Amino acid sequence: MKTVHLVQHTHWDREWYFTENDSKAVLYYFMDDLLQRLEQDKSLGPFVLDGQTVVIEDYLSVAPHQEARLRKLVEQGRIVIGPWYTQSDFLVVGAESITRNLLLGHADCQRFGGTMPIGYVPDSFGQSAQLPMFLQQFAIDYAVIWRGWSEHNVAHSEFSWQAADGSKVTTAVLPWGYGCAKWLPDDPQAGQKALETILAKQTRFSLTDHVLLPNGNDQSPFEYRVPAMLDKLNHQQDDYHFVRSSFSQFFEALDSVHITLPTYQGELISPKYMRIHRGIFSTRMDIKQLNAQLEQTLSQHLEPLLVLNWRLGLPYPQHAVDNIWREAMKSHAHDSIGGCNSDRVNAMVKNRLESGLEMANQLIDLNMKMLAEGITAQQDGKKIIIFNARPQTSAGLVELTIFTPEQDFRVVDGEGKERRWQIIEKSRQDMSIIVQELSNSTETTWYRKCLLLLEVADIPACGYQTLYLQEGVGAGFERQIKSAVKLENEWLRLEADKRGILTLTDKRNQQVYRNILQLVDGGDAGDNYNYSPPFEDWLINSDEFLTSINGEQGPLQSRLTLNWQMAVPQDLAARKERDANAELDITMSITLVNNNAWLDVAIDVNNTVRDHRLQVLLPTGVEQLTHFADQPFGLIERPNLPPEMAVWQEEQWTEAPVALYPMQSQVMMHNDTRGLCAVTKGLREYQIHEDCQDVIAVTLLRSVGWLGQANMPYRPGRASGMVLPSPDSQIQGLHRFKLSVLAMNNGADHRFWHDVELARGNLHAWLATGWSRFRTNPHGRVFPPHYSVLTWDTALHFSTLKKAQHSDALVIRGWNPTAQTLPCGTVIANGEITSVTLAETPLKALQESVPTCAPATFVITFEGAKTC
Structure with a gap:
């Protein structure tokens, strides 16, 4: 006889095709009913509150008077909460976000008196190979997952999942999802009939006679009559014994069997039985980029700066920082950050991220102002604070924006030694927008606005150095900008022909990469969940559409700028007819710093067309079967051609397991002598095309107009989500994408990894102008001119x-x-x-x-x- 563990729960999407305001209204009545049922019948429970404490936060925001009732049920173990703050996506968001999610989730659980010691991940669109490591770091030994598993990974639904660092968690799969036993009838006979099919599927891959039966669904009310119905079934049949259980009790029973579980190592992104929606990695790329910017601003700029100022005696606004993280994590749920939402919800997701970035930047500005205020000047001029978040002394180039009425200026250090700089952008600035005191002036005050590339050295580890801007004084070094037709330094040479086709030469070993950074536009007949090519696609590359090319060579870096007007179809109908009736205006700026062994690339796209995908190609010329990408706190090796592509249609998978993969910010393909690596700024998706196994295609954007659609080439059958128009997901307008390209001359050696870290950048510059949108009283402290x-x-x-x-x-x-x-x-x-x-x-x-x-x-x- 098999023991069936009934686990009652709800899966609570805060937002999706409905908004968080909708869900809070529903949550009020859901929780009111749940509390009442549990209090009235002491035999009911435990009830799993979806493993995320944000549900409690949302509920108490609309029903604060119910906190004592809720707290009591949590303390009794009848409502089970945590360990997460939100049900995050694990393939798109960053490692620090996942860490803080568990950290803040545990803090919430401690306040309420209990934490579910289970890594419960019921609906993430695929599972990171790093999940066991994260869980073990928080002393969690068990995981329950759904999407991404199939017998192609591991034969059974119970196994030992091992991360690359050796961390292991005992894992149970819900092979047919968290809603497989939803809405069960109250009548035992009807219940038995319904459960015959459900349990036949649930036990298909089970290794033991202990079986999970999750009872609940999306925003679904508590099925409080089900336990009594199953009690009656226990007396009417001998195949199954039903017990009121929890995930913890299930694992206790599994451990008691003393069976050796199979071990699996790696990620789980198989879409055989459940869709993992390959395509969310690039849906609403504007949201993905904004999230990456916020994550990096928080963890590698704001927090290190606050630490520095805290050690100098200034306050550390812990709660304010935690609130920014919490608001960001509300945008990290699988649907939210995936962008597979209604337009209204995507706007709210984006607004939360923008608000978080706004708050973070204001905290940075105020803390830089307070830091500069306490430093006694060693030279004349305005103070420039160079902040280094890294724990090693740093040197290199850092961007700095200045506003000055003077034509001439120079930058010196504390000893008066001049620093070199190069203007990379300049314009006129109406200072009434910048300086509050000028906002009511009847006359416009115009200054020069200059974006500088400033050369710095010996910036203290986790610290700062003070430089000085001296206006009205000429710079004492050669600043001439010369025209150039190629980029070249000690390590690399990049050349363009008359059509703008680029060739990169690695001068260290004379390896040549032809047609690098080619742009390719193709159709996208998919939706917010999945990229899907049209049944007959028409791919168009940038080779024939160059309108201009120019280059400049400066004292610190050189730049090559290419402009294209790519003739492309306006939409899918035009693409089907092969009618290039629209244009994509694209500008690519490629810079090569004199002392860097990599290219920095910025691509500006004015997206005025619909239903398409734009990628940039990196042809490696490497004959390898695998490549590497980064994942949270690590590296993962993946096949260029997933072997499951040979069987997915025959086995009727839910979607095609194409080599369309997520990354944190890095993808590379190499052998011992050559290879290419891309380090991106917020671009989370790349592809290895079946017919170009040596080419990395980084997705810049994709434009689609539907939340869900049915019958697509890569995802046959029903629509995912809702068949709902989503015109904002066409992301019309101007977009900027950034990445660095590293040629690999000696595999992934120490020097390569050093360059990757430098390419990500952690130097920050701030100019103490004396202007401020907000005034603060002097803090009265005195700080040194440099500090670590x-x-x-x-x-x-x-x-x-x-x-x-x-x-x-x-x-x-x-x-x-x-x-x-x-x-x-x-x-x-x-x-x-x-x-x-x-x-x-x-x-x-x-x-x-x-x-x-x-x-x-x-x-x-x-x-x-x-x-x-």
Whole structure:
């Protein structure tokens, strides 16, 4: 006899085709009913509140008077909450976001008296290979998942899932989803008939006689009569024994069987039984870019700056920062960040991210102002603060915007030594928009607005250095900008022919990459969930549409600018007729810094056409069967051609398992002598086309007009979501995309990873003009002209520097981007240093090495620090 574990739950989408306001209204009545039923019948429960504490936050925002009732049921274990703050997507959002999601989710659970110790991920569109690592870092030994698994990965629905760093969690799959037993009838006979089909499917891949039966669905009311119906079934049949259970009780029963579970290592992105919606990685690319910008601003600019100022005696606005993270995470749910929503919801998702970035930037501006205020000037002029978030002394180029009435100016350090700079953009600026005091003036005050590339050196680790802008004084170095037809430095040479076709030569080994950065536009007959080519596509590349090309060579960098007017179809109907009745205006600016071994690329697109996808190609010339991309805190190897492509139609998969993959910001294909790597700014998708196995295609944008559609080539059958027009997902208008391109001359060696980290950038410049939108009283503190919080000599990539969540201590984190174990290196700081988990709980010993795909986190505690 099989034991069937009834787990009652709800799956709560905060937003989708409906808004968060809609869901809060429904939540009020759902929770009112749930609390009442549980209080009236003590035999009911436990009830799983979807594993995300934001549901509690939303409910109490509309029913704060119910907190005591809710808290009591949580403390009794009859309502089960956590461990997440929101049900995040794990393939699109960043590693720090996933970490903070668990950190804040656990904090909420502690306030309410209980945490579900299960990594419950019921609806994420695919599963990251890193999920076991994240869970183990928070002392979670079990996971329950749905989408992404099939027997092509592992034969059974219960298995031991291992991350690349060795972390393992016992995992159970809901092979037919969290809603497989929804809306069960009250009558035992009708219930038995309904359950025959459900349990036949549920037990198909089960390794033991213990079976999960999730009872609940999207925003669905508590089916409080089901437990009593199943109790009656226990007396009417002998095939199954039904028990009122929880995920924790199920795993206890599974452990008691003492069976050896199969082990699986890797990601789970198989769409055989359930759609994972390959396409959400590029849906609403404007939202993806905005989210990536906010994540990086928070973890690698704002938080490190706040730490620096906190160590100098200024306050650390912990709650304000947490609130920004929380609002961002409300946009990280699988539908929300996936962009597979109604236009109204996508607008709300975008607004939350924009609001978070606005708040973060204001905190940065105020903290830079307070920092500059406390520094006693060593030279004449306006102070320029160069802030370095990384834990190593840095040098290089940093962008700085200045407004000046003068034609001449120079920049010097504290000893009066001049720094070189190069103007990369300039315009006139009406200063009444910038300076509050001028806003009511009857006369317009015009200044020069210059975006500078400023050369800096010896910027202290996790610290700052002060430079000075001296206006009305000529620069004492050669600043001439010369015209150029190619880009070249010690390492690379990029040349363009008359049609704008580019050839890159790696001068270190004379490897040549022809037709690099070609643009290709094709049709998109998909929806917000899936890219899908038209049944008869028409691909158009940029080779014949160049309108102009010009180049310039400056003292710090050179730039090549290409302009195209690509003749393309206006929509799918025109593409079907092969009628190029519209134009895409595209500008590509490629820069090569004199001292860098990579290209920086900015692509501006005025998107005026519909139902299409635009990609940029990186032909590697490498004959390999696999390639690499980054994932949260790690690297993953993937096949260029998924072997399942040979069987998906015959086996009637829910969608095609095409080589359309997610990344955090990096994809590369290489051998020992040649290869290319792209490091992107917010672009989350790439593809290896079946007919071009040595070419990386990075998706810039895709434009679609429907939330869901039926019968697509890559996704046959029913529509996903709702068949609802979504015209805003055509993302018309101007868009800018950025990526860096690195040629790989010696595989993924130490120098390569160093360049990847530098290409991501962590230097920030701020000019103390004396102007401010908001005034603050002087803080009265005096700061040194340069300062360092700590140093960390390590090859790990920088993740964050922040204040500890529950104490007056610092947290610094790095991660291993390579495929090998790396030495941890030594953190040097004026305090006690402890190795901790992502949950900020102490490890037994100081960490000395870091496995592949793993973070290393340290807490630095100072004498007299308080613990919350």
